[in-house]
Amino acid sequence: MQKTFKNEKILFAEPLFQCDGLAGFTRSELYENAIHRTLRINQLKKEHNWTQEDFDIAIRCLNYEVGFVIHLSMFIPAIERLATDDQKAKWLPLAESYRILGTYAQTELGHGTNLMALETTATFDPRTDEFVLRTPQLSSMKWWPGSLGKTATHAIVLAQLIIGNKNYGMNPFMVQLRSLEDHMPLPGIIVGDIGAKLGANSNDNGFLILNDVRIPRENMLARNSKVTKDGRYIQTSTNKANYATMVLVRLSIIRWAEDTIKNGSLIAIRYSAVRRQSSLQAGGPEMQVLDYQTQQYKIFPSLAASYALFFTYEAMMKEYEIAYAQIMRGNNQLLGQIHGQLSGLKAFASDLVTYELEMCRRSCGGHGYLKASVVGETLLHTLPLVTVEGDNTVMYLQCARYLLKQIAKALAGQDVDEPTSYLKKDILSYTCPVQKGEHCTNPNYLLKIYTQRAHSAIASVARQLQFDLESGKDQSSAFNNNLVSLVQAAKAHCQLCLMKNFVESVSALERTCSENLASVLRQLCLYFGLHGIVTASGEFLESEAIGLQQLEWIKAEELKSLAAIRPNAVALVDAFDLHDQTVMSALGRYDGNAYQHLFEAAKREPMNQTQVPPAYYKYLRDLIKGQPLAKL
Numbered sequence: 001m002q003k004t005f006k007n008e009k010i011l012f013a014e015p016l017f018q019c020d021g022l023a024g025f026t027r028s029e030l031y032e033n034a035i036h037r038t039l040r041i042n043q044l045k046k047e048h049n050w051t052q053e054d055f056d057i058a059i060r061c062l063n064y065e066v067g068f069v070i071h072l073s074m075f076i077p078a079i080e081r082l083a084t085d086d087q088k089a090k091w092l093p094l095a096e097s098y099r100i101l102g103t104y105a106q107t108e109l110g111h112g113t114n115l116m117a118l119e120t121t122a123t124f125d126p127r128t129d130e131f132v133l134r135t136p137q138l139s140s141m142k143w144w145p146g147s148l149g150k151t152a153t154h155a156i157v158l159a160q161l162i163i164g165n166k167n168y169g170m171n172p173f174m175v176q177l178r179s180l181e182d183h184m185p186l187p188g189i190i191v192g193d194i195g196a197k198l199g200a201n202s203n204d205n206g207f208l209i210l211n212d213v214r215i216p217r218e219n220m221l222a223r224n225s226k227v228t229k230d231g232r233y234i235q236t237s238t239n240k241a242n243y244a245t246m247v248l249v250r251l252s253i254i255r256w257a258e259d260t261i262k263n264g265s266l267i268a269i270r271y272s273a274v275r276r277q278s279s280l281q282a283g284g285p286e287m288q289v290l291d292y293q294t295q296q297y298k299i300f301p302s303l304a305a306s307y308a309l310f311f312t313y314e315a316m317m318k319e320y321e322i323a324y325a326q327i328m329r330g331n332n333q334l335l336g337q338i339h340g341q342l343s344g345l346k347a348f349a350s351d352l353v354t355y356e357l358e359m360c361r362r363s364c365g366g367h368g369y370l371k372a373s374v375v376g377e378t379l380l381h382t383l384p385l386v387t388v389e390g391d392n393t394v395m396y397l398q399c400a401r402y403l404l405k406q407i408a409k410a411l412a413g414q415d416v417d418e419p420t421s422y423l424k425k426d427i428l429s430y431t432c433p434v435q436k437g438e439h440c441t442n443p444n445y446l447l448k449i450y451t452q453r454a455h456s457a458i459a460s461v462a463r464q465l466q467f468d469l470e471s472g473k474d475q476s477s478a479f480n481n482n483l484v485s486l487v488q489a490a491k492a493h494c495q496l497c498l499m500k501n502f503v504e505s506v507s508a509l510e511r512t513c514s515e516n517l518a519s520v521l522r523q524l525c526l527y528f529g530l531h532g533i534v535t536a537s538g539e540f541l542e543s544e545a546i547g548l549q550q551l552e553w554i555k556a557e558e559l560k561s562l563a564a565i566r567p568n569a570v571a572l573v574d575a576f577d578l579h580d581q582t583v584m585s586a587l588g589r590y591d592g593n594a595y596q597h598l599f600e601a602a603k604r605e606p607m608n609q610t611q612v613p614p615a616y617y618k619y620l621r622d623l624i625k626g627q628p629l630a631k632l
C-alpha cells in the first residue's frame, strides 16, 4: 500500500524524528522543530543519495509535520508552472537550494474562494518599468498563506494586474518579503503569524500587508501572460493556466487524505483487536471489541476508504500527468477535465476521511480522547483539507459545472471526456441489474448501480436548471436554487469514480497477485460498494437504480461482508507497512501493547515530572490544612 520506505531505519534512528516528544511543545518549539526536521531530512538525502521520491516519502512518514510545507508543495511547483524558462532559471535554483524560502500568497482576509474579487493590486508603472503592489484596505491583506508569518523570504503574490485604468485580472508576482541578510521585513512589508490554529501549529500561517512595494517588471511570472515595457498586456495562454498550481495541490490532498485515513483505520483496528470489553454470553470471557458487529460497522468503512483512496490517487496521478504534460506544451484541452475531476475528488476525499476519522476516534472509547492515541490529533490535522485549496462546497460546484457541460455535450451527440463517458448512455437504458445472491456480491454489478445513480443525479439537476431557466429565472437565481442538487450530483460522480477505480484496480491486480490476496481485495471492494449504497440509499432509490427489495438484499450482504472482512482486518492495516513512529499512536503500535504504551506516554507527561504540583503550594496546602486563604 505504501511504497515501503527503505530508509525508515535511518530516519527513525534519530531522536529528532521520534514523535513521542512533541507533546507539550509550545508553538515556537513546534515551529523550530519542524524546520529542523526538514533541514535534517535534506542532509540525510545528501548523505544517503536519496531520490526526491525518498525525500517526499520521508515527509509523508512524518505526517507532513515538517517545515516549509508550502515552499515545497506550492512555491516551487508554482514557479515550475507559472514562470517562463528564463524566470525558472533564475528562481528555481534559489528555491531548491533553500537560498530563498517561499509561500503562495493568494487568500486574503476578505476573500479566499472568490479569486475574481481579490483586492491586492499590482499596478504597472511604465516610468520605472515596475509593478507597485498594494493591499488597499484591511480586508485586502493576505491572510493564511503557510510559512508567510515568520519564514518566507519571498512570496508568489496573486494580485489584480492594473495597467492604466484597466484591470487584467489575477496574475502571479514574485515579491521579496524579507532581507536575505537579517531576515527583517523589507520596506512597505508588514508580516506576521495569524495565531494559533486547531492543529498544524508548527506552520506559521501568516498575514501580509503591502504598502506600495515596488518590484521589477520581470517579477511577474509570465508563462501565461506578460506585460511589455510599453505597458501592453499579452496573454499567451488561458488565464486559467494560472490556476494550475491549485490543481496539483488538490491532487496531493487526495493522497494526504489517503495517508490520514490509513493512520486512523490502523489505530482503530489494531486497538479494537487488543481491547477486550464485556461479553455476549453471561459469564463468558470478555470479547475483543473488534468482534462486535457494531464496532466493525464503525471502522471497516475507514479500512475500505484507505484502499479506495489509494487506488483513486494512483489513477488520478496518471490522469494528471497526461493532462499536465499537454498543458505544459500549450495544449489546454484536458484542463477543464482535470480541474473538474480534481475539484470534486479533493472535496469528496477530504469529506470522507474527516467523517471516518471521527468514527475511528469514537471506536477507541475514552482512550480515543487522549492525545497519546493520536487519532484525535490526526483528525485535527486533517480538518483543514475540507477548506484548503478550495472550500469543498465550492469545489463540488466546480465539478458539477464540469458535469453539466459534459451532459450537454452528450445530449447533443458530441464526444465527452472519458471520466463522463457514462453520460452518453440513454438514461432510460439502465435496468435494475441487482438480483439476490450473485448480483449483490459482484462489484461489477454494483458499479452499474453507481453509474445509474450518478447519471440520474446529473440529468435530474440539468433538467431542473433548464426548467427554471425556461420558466423565466435568470441564470444566477436558477443556479442558486439548485446548488444543493448540484453538489449532490458532483458527490454521486465522485463516489462512482472511487468505486470504478477500486473495481478496475482490483481487477488488474487479480491478474498478477495470489488468489488469496485477490479474494481479500475483492471482498473489501465489494464491502466498499455495498456500504456506499447503504449510506446514500435515498439517492440510489431516487435514481431508481435499485428498489426497496434490492436495498434489503444489499443491506444484508453488507452486514455479511463485515464478518468476511474481520479475519483479515488486522492484516489489511499491517499491509500499509507504516512504521510505529509514523503512526505515533500508543493504541496502534505493531506490538499491540496499548496499555503499556499509554502508561509510558502518561509518565512522559510534563505535569508528572514533579510529584507535588506548584498549585499545591499556591492554593491547596492552606485549603487542605484549614488555614485562611490569602486574598486571591
Ligand SMILES: CCCCC/C=C/C(=O)SCCNC(=O)CCNC(=O)[C@H](O)C(C)(C)COP(=O)(O)OP(=O)(O)OC[C@H]1O[C@@H](n2cnc3c(N)ncnc32)[C@H](O)[C@@H]1OP(=O)(O)O
Pocket (backbone or CB within 6 Å): 073, 104, 106, 107, 112, 113, 114, 115, 116, 146, 240, 241, 243, 244, 246, 247, 249, 252, 253, 335, 336, 339, 387, 388, 389, 390, 391, 394, 398
Ligand atoms: C499540501 C497542501 C497544502 C495546503 C495549503 C493550502 C493552500 C491554499 O489553500 S492556496 C489557496 C487555494 N484557494 C483556492 O482554491 C480558491 C478557490 N477558488 C477558485 O479556484 C476559483 O475562484 C473558482 C474555481 C471557485 C472560480 O473560478 P473563477 O475564475 O472565479 O470563475 P469560474 O468558476 O467562472 O471559472 C471560469 C473558468 O475557469 C475554469 N477554472 C476554474 N478554476 C480552474 C482551475 N484551477 N484550473 C483550470 N480551470 C479552472 C472553470 O472551469 C471555468 O471554465 P469554463 O467553464 O470553461 O469557463
Ligand SMILES: Cc1cc2nc3c(=O)[nH]c(=O)nc-3n(C[C@H](O)[C@H](O)[C@H](O)COP(=O)(O)OP(=O)(O)OC[C@H]3O[C@@H](n4cnc5c(N)ncnc54)[C@H](O)[C@@H]3O)c2cc1C
Pocket (backbone or CB within 6 Å): 070, 104, 105, 106, 107, 110, 111, 112, 113, 114, 143, 144, 145, 146, 200, 205, 384, 387, 388, 389, 390, 391, 392, 393, 394, 397
Ligand atoms: C490550514 C490552512 C492553510 C492555508 N494555506 C493557504 C496558503 O498557503 N495560501 C493561500 O493562498 N491560502 C491558504 N489558505 C486559505 C484557503 O485557501 C481558504 O481558506 C479557502 O480557499 C476557503 O476560502 P475562504 O476561507 O474565503 O472561505 P469562504 O469562501 O469564505 O467560505 C465560507 C463559506 O461560504 C461558502 N461559499 C463561499 N463561496 C461560495 C459559493 N460560490 N457558492 C456556495 N457557497 C459558497 C463556503 O462553502 C463556506 O461554507 C489556507 C487555509 C487553511 C485553513
